[in-house]
Amino acid sequence: MVRLKDVAQAAGVSASTVSRALSNPELISEATRARVLAAADRLGYRHHPAARALVTGRTGLLAFSVPTLANPFFAPIIAGAQEAAEEAGYELIVAVTDSSPERETALFDRLADRVDGFAAAGPRSPASQLARFARSLPLVTLNRRVRGVDSVIIDTPDGVGRLGTHLAGLGHRKIAYLGGPTGSWLDPRRLRRLREAVPDCAILPLGPFPPEFEAGARTVETVLDAGCTAVIAYNSTLLLGLLHRLTMLGLSTPEDLSLACADDLSAAGLAMPDVTALHVPAAEAGRRTVEHVLSLVASESRSAAHQLLPVELLTRASTGRPRELPMSGG
Amino acid sequence: MVRLKDVAQAAGVSASTVSRALSNPELISEATRARVLAAADRLGYRHHPAARALVTGRTGLLAFSVPTLANPFFAPIIAGAQEAAEEAGYELIVAVTDSSPERETALFDRLADRVDGFAAAGPRSPASQLARFARSLPLVTLNRRVRGVDSVIIDTPDGVGRLGTHLAGLGHRKIAYLGGPTGSWLDPRRLRRLREAVPDCAILPLGPFPPEFEAGARTVETVLDAGCTAVIAYNSTLLLGLLHRLTMLGLSTPEDLSLACADDLSAAGLAMPDVTALHVPAAEAGRRTVEHVLSLVASESRSAAHQLLPVELLTRASTGRPRELPMSGG
DNA sequence: TTGAAAGCGCTACCAC
């Protein structure tokens, strides 16, 4: 193993100088810096992370928790997060909580003195717990807002509202909303914004559902029997199941039922060009979350800042005018 | 922060004794051990990972690389891996390579002196590279076998062979195989085993395909035009697209086309009870891979051992007799 | 069975 003192010897300077040349170049003359860098390069010197961590108190590690990886929604989030971490010279510890508050808490606990900061996507722990945790370590939540904790929110509630407006504009008056899994912080907010956006539409909230194909497939009859002419699904997997069952029944979209989805299918290789959906900036959200954590790490400030990321409405062929317009009041 | 010496003081012993009581209890008398543990517990003592790593050379960290997280196939693998790591007191750094050999190599490089061992699912790097890397650090590959590198293989080639036998037994004589992504090590092996299993069947290999819905959907016409009566798809996402398009065309399964899939749909919430598929022990594979890495870490031996995990054939309603039996030679 | 002391590789303070 090549140590600092080996480089120092090779470059004819002291270990302190090498350390500075590598970590605080501005404190060093241009000439010696170049000489040191050349020597380090030649010997193949690498920092010893543990030694550095011991003295600086920084590990160079970040934790990122997600409720599950089975929902491919999180794939681009993690990819974006990893990219941002890498650019800053950090590594990412990805931890799956399985949507369990207990597991999440245990995780916080185990990782607290192993990492410099923590990002939590869709955390399920009680707000008080999260706030307490944020006091001990830089923490940023993604898609959940908690008093006293910095957050990044992808504004799907706004998007769902716009989906509602879009559908109402097409003439729909009864819309089903297929809710997400129990514990989702965003889900009730989406529903509320939907109702606010289309006060003259009847909204049929169904669920909670696990974001699974089968669950989507099973709702078709309910939705049709209730006289809904359009559906907004919590996520793409639900929608896919619904669409499949619909097709099996010989029905078609949008003639028999307009279909829209509150997240983007493309992340999972499930891109379907014809489905009206919200395009969610997932990779960007992962990136922002990590960058936000890093800014907390750097500044040691607890700013309680919140970021809201807009979503894009992709209007496509799966939504159209309902077959028979219900009578409109006069 | 509570340090070793704080506990020592509280327990009325030396720091060395505390260290031993915590890490090598067998070297310590029962009485003092109990006293030390009580004190440590009372003060809420936690190891300082960096300090420990500095002296022992062990970080308590493991790396697990995957080509992508967009394919939910990897979700249970990582869940299983994380579970095994946690049980052994390790944390897992999950790294996404995006199926890029360069990124993978860069990753190995960056992480080599940060972790105690490395697990690589479906690595894309050249064999020589992987072998070289295995010489410098405990490495286990999952679903790729490389000379000189320990591995865990989920035996989907065998499973695909059995799928072929199953289809041939139903009377199919022309079977399409929808291949996976470029660079997959398993894909050509599955195809080969399929051919070996049903030498009297014509096999139409299609692909390579990205494991995406659209790609599956686009193959339907090709498959039917070629006169195939059955399809085996590399993965569930492809199959889903194919099934959807088939249904859209008013065709049904298995009457018009028998459908089978080389991986399990359930991981992604895409479980479809009616599809003949291979049940893949993904979580088990993740767990085994990590356990294998840990055994290398512990023993410092390079045993070059290989594990083969069997898959289960789930015969269900999506496969049946072909509509018209082709004439059989006499 | 226990304690004292050295030192892992690095950074940061204090001199010069």
Add this chain to the structure above:
DNA sequence: GTGGTAGCGCTTTCAA
């Protein structure tokens, strides 16, 4: 701008 030195928290000889 550079070098010497102390010390981060822990494990691990070596002595007792």
